[in-house]
Amino acid sequence: MVSANKEMVVYCFDTLVAHFNGEQVPPPAFDEGQHPLFVTWKKAVNGGEPRLRGCIGTLEARCIINGFKDYSLTSALRDRRFPPIQSKELPFLQCTVSILTNYENAANYLDWEVGKHGIIIEFTDPDYNTRRSATYLPDVAAQEGWTKIEAIDSLMRKAGYNGTITESVRKRIELTRYQSTLFTMHYGEYVSYVKTTRG
The missing domain is CATH 3.30.700.20 (Hypothetical protein ph0010; domain 1)
Structure with missing residues (x-):
């Protein structure tokens, strides 16, 4: 490696x-x-x-x-x-x-560790029925002082999602975690x- x-x-x-x-x-x-x-x-x-x-x-x-x-x-x-x-x-x-x-498919959108994993999210925007995706490198959430949910919500905005972020929307996320x-x-x-x- x-x-x-x-x-x-x-x-x-x-x-x-x-x-x-x-x-x-x-x-x-x-x-x-x-x-x-x-x-x-x-x-x-x-x-x-x-x-x-x-x-x-x-x-x-x-x-x-x-x-x-x-x-x-x-x-x-x-x-x-x-x-x-x-x-x-x-x-x-x-x-x-x-x-x-070390790319791994996560069990759900909370199945990763702040400071250890980078995350890639993919989800379907319910308002436009389009696929959206975005990533943060492993150090981003820790540097910003974010919780997992704050990082996920910020990443959804980065992906271009402008709708209301609810638990049901978050649960649609497919998350890949990785290290660097x-x-x-x-x-x-x-x-x-x-x-x-x-x-």
Whole structure:
């Protein structure tokens, strides 16, 4: 099993920096593999808590080298919730890579643990008779301080459900739980790494 590591985060920073400088991305220092993965950018200003700046990935297994290359740019520049990251923000960024593992079908919408499991929900919107789905990575509910029900309700809204959330609607949810390995690095650590390893 592949775990998220420092070289993967370095490759995401390399990709973003190369994009801003119009350069080629240096080759990655980790091995090929097929895994579901996410890239998350956060920005810390004035020593405050880092705030989400972009997070996009895939729940399907894909080649991790291409995956990190694609999603480091997609999450930085094309997350519709945020304006694109600009080069002047680089010094304030931190990047987290997530490799997702251990997919399991849950018995019901409460069959998971906050802080341990990421969750994927799928359900039919009774108002429009359409299928909706959304996911939160394992650290989201814990960071937000949510109960399981608060996380589920927030995820239903993220999926685009605008109706009243009742117990009977929640009970229609098919929930898949999963786990992940993470590695986080701040831009300053990335710069030090590059100086040390590449001179």
